[in-house]
Amino acid sequence: MAARMRLPLQRVFPPLRNQKLVHTEAAAKEPAYPPVVASLTAKSKSARLRQIQEHVAKIRAAPVDEKLSLITRIQRLKFIVYPQTFARNADTWYQHFTKTAYVPGLPEKFAPASTAAPGLDDAAFADVRALVTRVILQEHWHKAKKRPPFTFRRQEMLVGPFLRNLVAELTHSLSTFSPLLRFSSLDISPQVNFYWRRGKRIIPKGHRKGRPEPHRFQIDDQPLSQIRITQQLPQFTPLEASYAAEVPEVPYAPNLMPLFRRQYANHIFTGAKLPDPACYGHTQFHLVPDRYHRNRLARMGQSDQVEVFLRANAMASLFAWTGAQAMYQGFWNFEDVARPFVSQAVISDGHFFSFFCYQLNTVALSVETDAGNPRKNLLWGTESLRLYEGVQDGEVVGLNDDVIRLLVQFLLNQPSS
Amino acid sequence: MPYLQIFLRNSVSSSPLRHSVYQLGNPQLRIFRPNWYLTLVRPGKEQPPDTVQFRIPMEMTKYDIKNYLEKIYNIPVGAVRTRIQFGSNKKTNHLNQKVKMPDYKVAYVQMAQGQTFTFPNIFPEKDQTPAEGSMEEMQNKFMEDEKQRQKLDPRRGGVTEWFGL
Numbered sequence: 001m002a003a004r005m006r007l008p009l010q011r012v013f014p015p016l017r018n019q020k021l022v023h024t025e026a027a028a029k030e031p032a033y034p035p036v037v038a039s040l041t042a043k044s045k046s047a048r049l050r051q052i053q054e055h056v057a058k059i060r061a062a063p064v065d066e067k068l069s070l071i072t073r074i075q076r077l078k079f080i081v082y083p084q085t086f087a088r089n090a091d092t093w094y095q096h097f098t099k100t101a102y103v104p105g106l107p108e109k110f111a112p113a114s115t116a117a118p119g120l121d122d123a124a125f126a127d128v129r130a131l132v133t134r135v136i137l138q139e140h141w142h143k144a145k146k147r148p149p150f151t152f153r154r155q156e157m158l159v160g161p162f163l164r165n166l167v168a169e170l171t172h173s174l175s176t177f178s179p180l181l182r183f184s185s186l187d188i189s190p191q192v193n194f195y196w197r198r199g200k201r202i203i204p205k206g207h208r209k210g211r212p213e214p215h216r217f218q219i220d221d222q223p224l225s226q227i228r229i230t231q232q233l234p235q236f237t238p239l240e241a242s243y244a245a246e247v248p249e250v251p252y253a254p255n256l257m258p259l260f261r262r263q264y265a266n267h268i269f270t271g272a273k274l275p276d277p278a279c280y281g282h283t284q285f286h287l288v289p290d291r292y293h294r295n296r297l298a299r300m301g302q303s304d305q306v307e308v309f310l311r312a313n314a315m316a317s318l319f320a321w322t323g324a325q326a327m328y329q330g331f332w333n334f335e336d337v338a339r340p341f342v343s344q345a346v347i348s349d350g351h352f353f354s355f356f357c358y359q360l361n362t363v364a365l366s367v368e369t370d371a372g373n374p375r376k377n378l379l380w381g382t383e384s385l386r387l388y389e390g391v392q393d394g395e396v397v398g399l400n401d402d403v404i405r406l407l408v409q410f411l412l413n414q415p416s417s
Numbered sequence: 418m419p420y421l422q423i424f425l426r427n428s429v430s431s432s433p434l435r436h437s438v439y440q441l442g443n444p445q446l447r448i449f450r451p452n453w454y455l456t457l458v459r460p461g462k463e464q465p466p467d468t469v470q471f472r473i474p475m476e477m478t479k480y481d482i483k484n485y486l487e488k489i490y491n492i493p494v495g496a497v498r499t500r501i502q503f504g505s506n507k508k509t510n511h512l513n514q515k516v517k518m519p520d521y522k523v524a525y526v527q528m529a530q531g532q533t534f535t536f537p538n539i540f541p542e543k544d545q546t547p548a549e550g551s552m553e554e555m556q557n558k559f560m561e562d563e564k565q566r567q568k569l570d571p572r573r574g575g576v577t578e579w580f581g582l
Binding site: 086 | 463464465467468493495496498529530
């Protein structure tokens with residue numbers, strides 16, 4: 001029996017039955033077990049990281065309206081950033097919060113050396129000039145004054161209607177030159193809101209002591225009026241040009257500005273709801289209220305804060321508007337903008353006009369995404385320019401043509417196609 | 418003196434007290450030789466460079482601080498913010514009575530015209546090395562030699578002297 005079972009010294013294998021399978025590769029075996037990743041429910045740092053990853057993936061996969069609601073779902077204490085603020089040196093702080101570099105002067109498109117008011121010959125410009133004169137005289141000369149306006153409501157009651165009429169009439173008369181303005185939407189006192197995260201701190205006290213927490217910010221702005229358009233404005237400079245710009249770094253906590261925290265619903269709103277076809281921004285118009293009027297600041301001996309206030313106002317308002325426009329297109333913190341979003345603003349107190357242009361190059365401002373992000377947002381701005389000296393005997397004295405030209409150029413800004 | 422006194426208390430005649438008539442543009446409150454003293458303190462939490470922190474008497478207001486600093490010390494003041502710090506009432510003394518720490522008012526003054534201020538280091542560290550040839554230096558050297566003698570042989574690598582041939 002043992003002899004019969006003795007195996008031969010050299011093992012002879014039977015020949016292969018299927019010769020045609022000899023030179024094929026073995027079928028790729030599917031892994032029998034799922035990939036080894038960190039737990040989702042454990043009380044550990046890697047579990048927390050995985051939860052955040054899953055949440056980010058969930059937001060990425062969602063459509064835009066769900067994206068917005070997922071991003072703004074959780075309410076926590078956040079800093080309220082007021083575009084029109086009494087804080088000193090607010091523009092440096094706001095530059096840090098919004099990662100914006102300030103460039104004095106306007107981009108090359110609006111430089112006075114370039115084509116003055118393209119598409120607007122002298123006759124048309126004279127019409128525009130007459131329109132502006134008519135609006136000024138209507139408000140300050142022809143309009144019957146029933147009773148003197150209340151203190152601290154003078155700007156709102158006298159200059160507000162003037163600017164609103166000016167914007168409406170100019171937009172209407174210039175729509176012959178710009179097909180974009182014909183299909184635009186002019187909002188009066190719209191709400192513009194934006195919510196974002198930037199920077200972090202370690203919680204000093206409480207049951208969450210020692211853990212990192214991002215600084216949350218919210219802007220709730222109400223410009224005097226704004227123009228929304230159906231196509232996006234062309235960029236002023238390419239994205240890469242912003243890499244060299246410098247953003248001031250403020251190493252202090254935001255509450256030292258002073259800036260205060262509150263908790264309420266996180267809003268992201270451009271001025272119209274998501275399905276609106278006019279989802280891109282063109283120009284915003286802001287009114288300088290009595291509290292920050294240059295005469296009052298001069299009386300308090302703080303004339304240097306006038307320009308600071310205007311810059312801070314433009315920065316916060318335009319960042320909120322362009323940021324909301326980008327969010328409406330589905331770009332958010334972990335999906336940075338693929339193309340720059342551009343908007344303009346005009347801030348005035350009735351006599352002095354300041355013009356600002358903003359280009360949003362990045363919306364990824366939180367700690368995780370900002371680490372290797374070379375992009376910066378850009379704000380161009382002018383100093384205050386006087387539109388007219390005054391009104392005497394039914395005539396406007398000292399009307400400045402350059403300001404009117406700039407206004408017209410701003411409103412006629414459109415994509416070249 | 419540029420200002421007039423508000424109340425003429427020392428008038429010899431028995432005429433009724435005369436108050437200076439207020440006219441639009443006059444200062445509404447005139448204080449001479451104020452009995453208020455500000456204390457410049459080092460901020461507990463770091464403040465921006467244009468902010469100076471003071472402890473001020475409870476009765477002072479923001480306008481008082483602005484006028485005080487501008488008129489007496491010629492500091493251009495941009496903005497003033499104040500708060501009152503409650504002194505704790507929790508501590509007890511050896512007789513088990515509650516001990517109250519005093520309340521105080523703190524003012525954060527932001528200076529105008531781009532001026533900055535950093536609180537100086539009022540306790541700089543002194544160089545501890547004693548002078549050459551002095552008693553302290555000899556004593557220090559003697560102590561160091563004593564300590565060196567107490568130490569074991571470094572070649573033993575921390576092993577005690579209980580073992581060995």
